[in-house]
Amino acid sequence: MENNERKYTAKDIQVLTGLEPVRKRPGMYIGSTGLRGLHQLIYEVVDNSIDEALAGACDTILVTINEDNSVIVEDNGGGIPVETHPQTGKSTVETVLTILHAGGKFNNSAYKVSGGLHGVGVSVVNALSEYLEARIKRNNKIYRQKFSRGIPTTELEVIGECEGTGTTIIFKPDKEIFEDINFDFNTLEFRLREVSFLNKGVKITLNDKRNQKEVKFHYEGGLKSFVEYINEKKTPIHDNIIYFEDKKESTIVELAMQYTEGYSENIFTFANNINTQEGGSHLVGFKTAITRVVNDYARKYGYIKEKENNLTGEDVREGLTAVLSVKLMNPQFEGQTKTKLGNSETRSIVDSVVSEHLERFLEENPKEGKVIIEKSLRASRAREAARKARELTRKKSILDNTTLPGKLADCQESDLNVTEIFIVEGDSAGGSAKQGRDRKYQAILPLRGKIMNVEKSRLDKILGYEEIKAMITAFGCGIGNEFNMEKLRYGKVIIMTDADVDGAHIRTLLLTFFFRYMRPLIDFGHVYIAQPPLYKVSKGKTDHYAYSDIELSNIMNEIGRDKNYPIQRYKGLGEMNPEQLWDTTMNPDTRIILKASIEDAEEADKIFTTLMGDKVKPRYDFIQRNAKNVKNLDI
Numbered sequence: 001m002e003n004n005e006r007k008y009t010a011k012d013i014q015v016l017t018g019l020e021p022v023r024k025r026p027g028m029y030i031g032s033t034g035l036r037g038l039h040q041l042i043y044e045v046v047d048n049s050i051d052e053a054l055a056g057a058c059d060t061i062l063v064t065i066n067e068d069n070s071v072i073v074e075d076n077g078g079g080i081p082v083e084t085h086p087q088t089g090k091s092t093v094e095t096v097l098t099i100l101h102a103g104g105k106f107n108n109s110a111y112k113v114s115g116g117l118h119g120v121g122v123s124v125v126n127a128l129s130e131y132l133e134a135r136i137k138r139n140n141k142i143y144r145q146k147f148s149r150g151i152p153t154t155e156l157e158v159i160g161e162c163e164g165t166g167t168t169i170i171f172k173p174d175k176e177i178f179e180d181i182n183f184d185f186n187t188l189e190f191r192l193r194e195v196s197f198l199n200k201g202v203k204i205t206l207n208d209k210r211n212q213k214e215v216k217f218h219y220e221g222g223l224k225s226f227v228e229y230i231n232e233k234k235t236p237i238h239d240n241i242i243y244f245e246d247k248k249e250s251t252i253v254e255l256a257m258q259y260t261e262g263y264s265e266n267i268f269t270f271a272n273n274i275n276t277q278e279g280g281s282h283l284v285g286f287k288t289a290i291t292r293v294v295n296d297y298a299r300k301y302g303y304i305k306e307k308e309n310n311l312t313g314e315d316v317r318e319g320l321t322a323v324l325s326v327k328l329m330n331p332q333f334e335g336q337t338k339t340k341l342g343n344s345e346t347r348s349i350v351d352s353v354v355s356e357h358l359e360r361f362l363e364e365n366p367k368e369g370k371v372i373i374e375k376s377l378r379a380s381r382a383r384e385a386a387r388k389a390r391e392l393t394r395k396k397s398i399l400d401n402t403t404l405p406g407k408l409a410d411c412q413e414s415d416l417n418v419t420e421i422f423i424v425e426g427d428s429a430g431g432s433a434k435q436g437r438d439r440k441y442q443a444i445l446p447l448r449g450k451i452m453n454v455e456k457s458r459l460d461k462i463l464g465y466e467e468i469k470a471m472i473t474a475f476g477c478g479i480g481n482e483f484n485m486e487k488l489r490y491g492k493v494i495i496m497t498d499a500d501v502d503g504a505h506i507r508t509l510l511l512t513f514f515f516r517y518m519r520p521l522i523d524f525g526h527v528y529i530a531q532p533p534l535y536k537v538s539k540g541k542t543d544h545y546a547y548s549d550i551e552l553s554n555i556m557n558e559i560g561r562d563k564n565y566p567i568q569r570y571k572g573l574g575e576m577n578p579e580q581l582w583d584t585t586m587n588p589d590t591r592i593i594l595k596a597s598i599e600d601a602e603e604a605d606k607i608f609t610t611l612m613g614d615k616v617k618p619r620y621d622f623i624q625r626n627a628k629n630v631k632n633l634d635i
Contacts, residue, residue, distance in 0.1 A: 019123060019126065022124050022127035022150070023150070026124075026128055026177055034178075034179055035187070037178070039184070039187055041129070041173060042073065044122060044124065045122060045169045045171075046073055046192070046195065047121060048121060049061045049167070050199055050202070050273060052075060052077025052078060054327070055078075058076055058078075059203060061074070061202065061203070062205045064208075064209065065188075065207070067210055069181045072168065072170050073169045074166065074169075075166050079136045079137050079167050080093050080138075080167050081093070082143050082156060091156040093134055093136060093145055094145060094152055094156060097132070100124075125169070127149065127150035128150075128177050128178075129147075129149070130172045130173070131147065131153075132147045132148075132169065132170065133170040133171070134146075134147075134169055135168040136167055136168075138165055141162065142159050142162050144156070144157055144158075145157070185206075185208050185211070192204050192217060193229075194226075194275070195217075195273060196218065196219055197217075197225055198222070200219055200220055200221065200223075200225075201218075201219075202218070203218045204216070205217075222254065223254050223255065223323045223325060224243045226256060226323045227243075227321055228241065230266065230268075230323075231258055235262075236261075237259045237261055237319070237375060238258065238367075238368040240365065241257070242256065242257045242368075243257075244353075246357065252327040253325075253326055253349065253353040253354070254324070254326075255323070256323050257320060257321065258321055259319050259372055260319045262455070263319060263457070264455075264516050265317040265320045267283065267286070267317070267321075267323075268322070268323045269323075269324045271331050271341045272326075272327055272331050274333070275339060276333075277523070280340040281341050281344055281346040281347040283324065283341075284347050285346065285350030286324050286350050286354055287317070289351045289352075289355045289358065290313075290317070291311070293359050294311060294362075294373065295310045295311055295316075296359075297359070297373065298311065298373045298377075301369075303373045311376050311377070314481050315383060318376065326349075382458040385460035386460035405473050407445065408443060408444070408445050408470070408474050409437075409439070413441040414489070415491075416491035419442075419491050419492070420442055420492035421474060421475070421492070421493055422442065422444050423493065423495050423496065424447065424573070425496070425502075426446060426572075428573075429498070429574045429581075433446075433496070433578075435578035436577075436578030436586060438586075445470060447470075450502075450506050450509055451467045451468055451513065452467075453509060454516055455512055455516070459479075459480055459517075462517070468513065474489070475490065475521075476488060477518070479518060485520050491526065492526060492593075493521060493526055493527050494529070494530050494593060495507055495511070495527070495528070496530035496585065497530075497573075498571065498572040503572075507529065515598075522597065522598055525595055528594060531585070531591070532570065532581075532584060532585045533545035534552070534569065535551075535568065537552070537555050537559070537565050537566070537568075538568075539563075539565050547592060552567070573585070
């Protein structure tokens with residue numbers, strides 16, 4: 001029998017040299033070739049400038065977006081060295097820009113701490129750019145070298161004389177790599193503001209020549225200014241922000257924190273300027289320290305009696321806004337998105353530093369100590385009430401012989417890859433949705449009216465609200481600190497409300513609830529917003545659906561404006577029959593749904609506080625600022 005098995009030989013092995021691997025698989029280096037990866041290019045260049053600032057060599061960074069989406073990042077740091085590199089025989093500039101893992105970040109001699117992609121950043125930017133030009137001020141001269149898609153197109157040359165030092169990187173993202181090269185100003189603004197907070201004293205300017213926008217960031221207060229910014233729309237319970245910066249061994253720990261009248265905890269952690277959204281050892285050290293210190297203080301001064309239980313970490317952190325930043329020599333990142341700090345020694349370092357400074361603050365500020373303890377004690381009583389409410393709910397479920405809410409029309413499948421639950425406004429739309437759905441993998445949960453505003457309520461009150469209890473039971477994954485993603489029953493949670501003011505309000509209430517008490521649902525991409533059509537145009541027996549005024553105009557142009565075709569403006573989902581609802585809003589092949597995501601958690605927190613919090617003026621100001629952007633106004 002003839003053996004047709006293909007022989008596997010050395011010539012079958014593909015060897016990618018230089019920056020070829022980056023262009024072959026860019027997602028491995030910048031996460032994606034979508035907008036997130038596109039913006040990462042700028043962050044990587046800025047991170048190099050920040051590394052100069054951390055080394056004490058730079059205090060000014062200018063980022064410019066040109067009309068053609070090319071970018072200029074300029075700093076007044078020491079400038080990339082221009083001498084011939086002993087290992088490569090090329091200039092150090094060319095070495096850093098064309099070889100992965102080349103840079104001053106690996107032996108800790110040039111940079112004690114650094115952010116970015118740890119040495120691969122600027123070479124990756126070069127590889128993924130249509131062109132890149134480096135200009136270096138050093139030795140009283142201006143040096144320049146040009147590249148295209150990672151390959152040098154000129155030698156390093158002297159083009160002039162100058163005073164001072166610095167590096168300018170000019171690049172244009174490659175359209176062969178990226179789906180879209182249009183940078184988003186707001187995304188860049190959020191990140192550069194964050195970077196400025198984390199590096200006090202550094203001046204960062206973002207200049208967008210596409211629309212003549214410019215913002216400048218300069219915060220001498222560092223993390224203290226960061227907490228002031230986050231709490232701008234909240235009501236603090238003590239005026240003094242608790243702030244300190246200390247160094248232990250080779251790790252710098254910086255913390256700012258302030259308690260507010262709210263009920264949610266907002267703790268943001270960073271390691272070497274990288275947002276550690278999944279937490280890690282530094283967060284564990286902080287939580288351990290603050291729980292122990294507050295309990296010790298409360299017992300010492302008689303707030304907690306001898307036979308009473310300690311406050312839990314959850315009690316101690318209610319209403320807390322905190323920003324923790326650590327800077328260390330060799331950070332190890334773990335987790336699904338590589339944003340969890342794994343260095344085990346950092347836990348004890350942060351624990352020790354936070355304990356020492358927080359103990360001192362409470363002893364020296366008894367007035368603040370008292371309001372913090374009283375806030376925690378109220379949280380403890382509410383937590384106990386919430387526990388009893390949960391137990392009552394569980395017992396009631398057992399007595400009723402059911403674990404799922406009666407109004408839920410469940411689906412047959414259990415595979416998270418296909419299952420989805422629609423949260424529908426009202427019984428009328430719920431009836432249409434139940435009839436129109438594919439019951440194999442689509443579940444329907446109708447809500448009666450608007451759910452409560454969780455921004456203004458503690459968990460014990462929230463758990464007493466029937467519509468919220470129905471969602472918690474249907475999703476199956478718990479709430480708050482008891483949330484368990486592994487128990488989630490649906491891969492997609494789809495908010496489906498009317499396209500009017502009330503529908504928008506319900507959508508905001510639901511998103512606030514998910515953000516505050518089921519945050520991982522949003523973080524891991526399980527929450528979606530359905531987009532029902534705004535108009536139906538009937539041409540004979542054919543219906544055309546428009547999801548915006550522009551789309552309506554296009555349809556009318558296509559089928560003929562001079563004909564008097566009937567146009568129906570939908571106000572509610574209940575106006576559609578089951579077939580129409582399926583065709584337009586529920587059918588995965590034809591529907592439009594938007595994934596809810598949080599690129600900037602601090603900004604999201606501010607927006608939810610503004611829209612749903614107690615203060616009226618910030619909400620009024622927000623409406624005034626954004627009124628011109630409103631679409632589909634329902635009047």
